[in-house]
Amino acid sequence: MPRGLRSLFQKGFHRHGSAKDREGAKEQEQDGCDVRTVTTGRFPASRERKDATHVSAASIDISRPIPVSEPTSPKGIPTATSTSTPRLPAAPPTDSSDIELSADADGATAGLPVRLWDRAYNDLKQEEPELVDAYEKILSRQLEDGPGSAVPESQPNTIAQNNSDARRRQMAQLIYAGLDKTEREFKIKEGLGVAVDVVLSARSIISSAIQAVPQAALPWTGICVALEMLANPITATEANRNGIDYVVKRMNWYWSLSSSLFKHSDGHGSELSGVRRELENQFVDLYKAFLLYQVKSVCCYYRNRGLVFLRHMVKLDDWNDDLNAIRDAENLFHQDSKAFTAQQTNSYLEQLFRNQMSEKDQQCLRDLRLTDPRDDKIRIEQTKGGLLPDSYHWILDNSGFQRWRDRPESSLLWIKGDPGKGKTMLLCGIVDELERGIVASGQNHNLAYFFCQATDSRINNAIAVLRGLIHLLVRQQPSLLSHLRKKYDDAGKSLFEDTNAWVALSDTFGKMLESPDLKTTYLIIDALDECVADLPKLLDFIVHVSSDRVKWLLSSRNEPDIERKLRCDERRARLSLELKRNAEQVSRAVDAFIDDKLSKLELLQDDTVLKNRVRDILHKKANGTFLWVALVVQELNKEEVESWHILQIVEELPPDLDGMYDRMLNDIKRRERDSEFCRRILSTATVAYRPLHLAEIGGLSGLPEQVLKSMENVRRVVAKCGSFLTIRDDQLYLIHQSARDYLSERASTLLFPCGVAMTHHDIFIRSLHLMSNKLRRDMYSLGAPGCPIKNVRVPDPDPLAAVRYSCLYWVDHLYHSVSDTSTHRDDLLQDDRVVHTFLKTKYLYWLEALSLLRAMSEGVIAIRQLEGLLVSMKPQNGGKSD
Template sequence: MRTAAVVKSSAPSDCEVSAQVSAASIDFSRASFVIESESTQQTPAATSSSAPRLPIAPATSLIDIETSDYADSATARLPIRLWDRAYNDLKQEEAELVDAYEKILSRQLEDGPGSAVPESQKNTIAQDNSDAGRHQMTRLVHAGLDKIESEAKVKESFGVAVDVVLSARNIISSAAQAVPQAAFAWTGIYIALEMLANPITATEANREGIDYVVKRMDWYWKLSTTLLKQSAGHGSELAGVRRELENQFVNLYKALLLYQIKSVYSYYRNRGLVFLRDIVKLDDWSGDLNAIQDAENVFHQDSKAYVAQQTNSYLERLVRNQMSENDQQCVRDLRLTDPRDDKIRIEQTKGGLLRSSFHWIFDNPEFQRWRDCVGSSLLWIKGGPGKGKTMLLCGIIDELEQSIVVSGQNHNLAYFFCQATDSRIRSATSVLRGLIYLLVRQQPSLLSHLRKKYDDAGETLFEDVNTWVVLSDIFEKMLGDQDLKPTYLIIDALDECVDDLPKLLELIVRISSKRVKWLLSSRNEPHIERKLKCDEKHTRLNLELKENAEQVSRAIDAFIDKKLSKLELLQNDTLLKNQVRDILHEKANGTFLWVALVIQELHKEEVESWHVSQIVKELPPDLDGMYDRMLNNIRRHERDLELCWRILSTATAAYRPLYLVEVGALSGLPEEVLKSVENVKSIVAKCGSFLTIQDDQLYLIHQSAKEYLSKRASNLLFPCGVEMTHHGILIRSLELMSGKLRRDMYDLGAPGFPIEKVRTQDSGLLATMRYSCIYWVDHLCDIVSGTDIERTDHLQDNRVVHTFLKTKYLYWLEALSLLRAMSEGVIAIGQLKGLLGPNDGKQLADLVRDAHRFALSYKWIIEHAPLQAYVSALVFAPASSLIRACFGTEIPDWISTKPVVEETWNACVQTLEGHSDFIQSVAFSPDGQRLASGSGDRTIKIWGYRLG
């Protein structure tokens, strides 16, 4: 299943809130399960009902579950069945341990709690009758709890602190009274509580561990009932995922049970129990707790995947019921990227979301003010590179989603992650498209504001020069809608919004509503601060201020501890692990990214355990110093050094993360390397830690890495200027396309084969050309913007660009259709048209103008049926069309009678797209600037119209 987050409680006081995920209560697009600190469950100050705030989960006891969810007997017995499975599995896997444990329990049943256990003790726990066994356990729990309570009160009267014992006792008592069958799971805990109350026999680590285990058992008992409850309509489609999640519950329960069993052993070993003496190592309480948290990690990942699938299944039916086919097409055209997928990818690329790295934010006064107060509409979290801002926002999003589900409140949550290294998600327009996309997915009624414009313009609404103007107006109308639900809008990394950031900031400041709360993050950029105008409504949270920096530092310490616990080299050397941890704590300087780079260094195959201490001592305590070291390490690969520079320079100059099959060809690697993707991976592995691979796609580890490579390392990567790298990418792109583009690349056969039936191929002809097809013109623009006049020679007649368009243009359009990128192609050829000047080739300029008209006129038909590029488009192109002349031989022979066509392109710049039936009438506005079209599909569309 898809990994999304790590669940860990960093303190023994952490507890969980119950999640209610029935389909009827879900009103968001993705769900996740996170731990909520007790401090976040306090009743907040009264606020306006219209103000969106982080909903607080209701306190749910086992009695609540018994009187509601337990109406369904199958659901009622589910947690019992799971705990029974876990206990029975342990009896098989740890037979000697469980038998000894049951002998202890047998003695307690005979002589009462606290009785000494002789070596001759027999196991009298019912083995073949689970109901009888539970009855025995119930008796034992109640007797033990009465004893502990009386002892605790006596100790308390003498000033002995027993809060932990009484707190845990209340949880067990509640469970035993509400659901007597739960006694099997809780039996060993009361014995461990007696140990907890005795500071002589209990170590601090075990004391904290037992407190943690008690609360986790209570949480997971409740959660299994609500999470795995069978919802109507989800039966068969989620059955397999549900079974897998049940298995993860069982594995988690086994880890919890094993901890309590070992704790009981420890207690009785201290009382002199002979036969338990050598059964198990009892003093690694921290290691045992880590095993529980690892099991929680796996469970949490799978639960997120399950809830996401359950939620999406529900939402898809809901949206289908509320949206017409035209509505759904509008949403499909709007979608440039799904921010939910970007979030998952980012979390996976960064190694998973660790709760201890972000949970401190929920106790921060500035965050609480933003969340709870009506007058606080914007919070800007700022900090330097590598401070964990992105993962902090990921954690906040998870917490908001979880709390919305648990409370059942009706809120919207839309978010967007900007990344300067990816052209799809680094513009203000992209941000709006992403936010609007999530808003209409959650509240379909808002789509009416978008449809008003979309019905006029079709998908060109999202592509032309006026897109920002139109979308910002639509966005403001959506947020001003009287029926808008309270809404959270979150944007990460504003400083990585490369295109039109000032416009986005102005829009954010302009939108002020009691129902809308903004959460933003960025580096410490003065121009962003000036625009946001922080005041009583707009709050800033500086991660580098002392009080916040201390919290970040503690979060980084927990991050270090978790990463070192997974480092195999240190597992058998506690002293070395502690030394390394102390050095990293001292040198981290509040930077998560620095720690991640160090851990990557220690994970390298050539690093041995005796190298570790020296490596961490030598590491520079800042990012630039780390990058310098990484660059020097690359220089050690003398034979492959040039190949490393090629890959790094290409990855740095590219407009989006490259696939492995793309980067090899675009970097100009030798043929012997390109024979295998594994060869390319080997070269990438030698590029230090600058690059990371996720799903066969190559990512720069951080924006700061790109900045370092572009500036401080530019003399190595771009010795002749970055334009030369763009030039190399352009030439290799054109060579690649010229060599491989051909007619009917997917062997569709039929000219009318619809694009929706074409399966996207991850391998084959287009796999290596995906990037080239979409971005070659962008790299040409980068060359022309440089200072080397010689390179603009490409824009002369009969040179490489002219030759490509004359021989491959139509095949390129087919490829764009197959890649679902016709819109990008039309924009690219428009860019090329605008790039040409009076000193460039006249024949090239004429061909580009003709190609642009051809693309505009036949975009719709080629986009929906790729092979129509050779039929409808060519056949109906004007007789004097240069593209028709270049590709006339592609017109099918079976068209024996050619239609009479116009001699030249007419005044119509683009076809009337979007009607689902024939156009029956058209009418012009009096000023000649607008055109109305009426269709048999009973719709009327208004079009912008321009003469000449």
């Protein structure tokens, strides 16, 4: 903490008295006591000190500099306080070892707490220039004429804006002086409030008594209204004095917290730098809320008292609401800071884990990692617009969830619900809460999770689920890696990829979960219905894992096959989101989701009546479906929508997902000039094996060259595809699995007029064309053919960007474009046709591209798949196939 500010809080304030007072002070100084030094106590003051010597804050000389020396308050000198005036608590001492040094605005060296305070003040000054200017004019007048002086309209702002240390001291002094200035007024209101409370408490009795005298009813009603209005200033003053005490104390606490919370980490700090910056920005926002409360309070203390009385009478200054907003911001910050602390802890542990691992261990984990579920979770939350606590908090109070979480005998909970009910975000919230609980309680538990998505071949199969869960589990409990190493040392990377991968991984994972040293472990799998490969095997594995230390949390749609496999009983429970009591909770969560989205809709910000009407309509139509609300909000956010369109749009929107999808598809059909482009993009995105990049979708869907010449052109065409698609970091995603189901089934006649196989064929042909044009020798200009792949850095721009997908999946599209009855299959695979020609001219370049993409194993699988197609070809004209 800066020396000046520390001096302010620990030394107290100077007072000016008569010569006799100064003489007495001099004598006491000789006895080791300094009457100028006051220990700031906690509010409210003890009754035992009521008669203690009181240093009036109104007698402070704000312009007088506070000495740098720092004597402590001697024993025997009473605390300067009163029974009604809140005291600013002493700031904690600053440990210079915990401060990140930076240059302050005035050239002095300042600590991290100082920098955060200054950022908050400067930001507040930009956001509330009139309010802060009024505050600084008050301060200017106090510096010129002393505390308590009136502030004229013509008062200039003479505050030095580059002296941040003085700003902090002066704010504290102004609050003291303002509280003392209004203390007599508060005592009068306090006494008046007692009388008003007595009358209002007897209102019902008096009202009953005068019912027999009708002519007295109207005057009595007027008296009650007047008394209630009179009570408002009384309660407002008390609320402010209590609030300012809370705000100053909490700000001092956060001042001390900032040094330890935001201290730079060594070794792994860069991994969390983005999260740290976001949390620091949130910390500054919290500081701004504190400063805003203090600035408004100072302006209130020095404003014309009659005007203040009138403002409080009509509740223009609602101090309780302001304080509640601060507390809400604190709660949110506490949640996020806990998550940040947990990430810091995990980062430390992972760094320690990596340091202790052998190179062989690290290589094993690199080969195991297909995707990091932690990254998938962040991506999913960002794609869906962020995780809203009110959308999942209800589950924490659900008895079924609590039983699963807390009771050893409850080993499995299956959460099931219809599409769009928010299951994925519900599980994201549960993961966050479990992580916070583990960190806060110091429990030695493991938490591993996986999010299935049918539209992404990397995370839509049972093997990928096991790889993701093992990846997270081993990072938290490294000793379990020994079970995996036994098989990995023999097989290498092929252990995770060959035809026996499921057998090997399920056996290994089973041994991990049965290990006697396994900690209590939460295993969470979202969207089981989107596990399109080997789901029955995965369900059998889950059911047969018997360990009191393993708890499974699963989610899926209402699929009968899943229900039959899980065989719910005393140990395995299900939680249906359609069950009445749960449906009511989901509906309330959806209502909170609607309120949050409408609060951010710019077109509704200046029309409260319209916002309320739209909210009411959406509440009635949403039917407990988050996805429906998200689609509506996207519709309202379109550039062509005006505020006068909104009510008509929400009234016309169908109240179900399929109806919304029908409407979106009809809008695409009406785009005469671009409807064909949209059809191509949607059909390509629907059958693709993973989300496509903007650089890939244009060429694979066959858009014309005038569109492909600019990435922005492709983005604009994608935007014309309604709300079926969303873009995140230039990656294209279908908005939801239900959208893919709709496009594959109900919209199949429009998207796939010649059948899905023909779309696969078109993507296959375009992939060969793109690779033939793009692939060449030494794509990354490495110069040295033997360069280790770990040393390769991807150029910017990446010359493989447009063909990454094609290199990996062209054989898959070929496979699904042909069948035993296909009339064009043999034409594709005959000598000197497209496949043969590509392999003759580009085979080595394709292998090089696969190597640069770190996907040689996928290339091996593709060659085997291609070989299988050739072997199964029927001989033509009685001849033999080669």
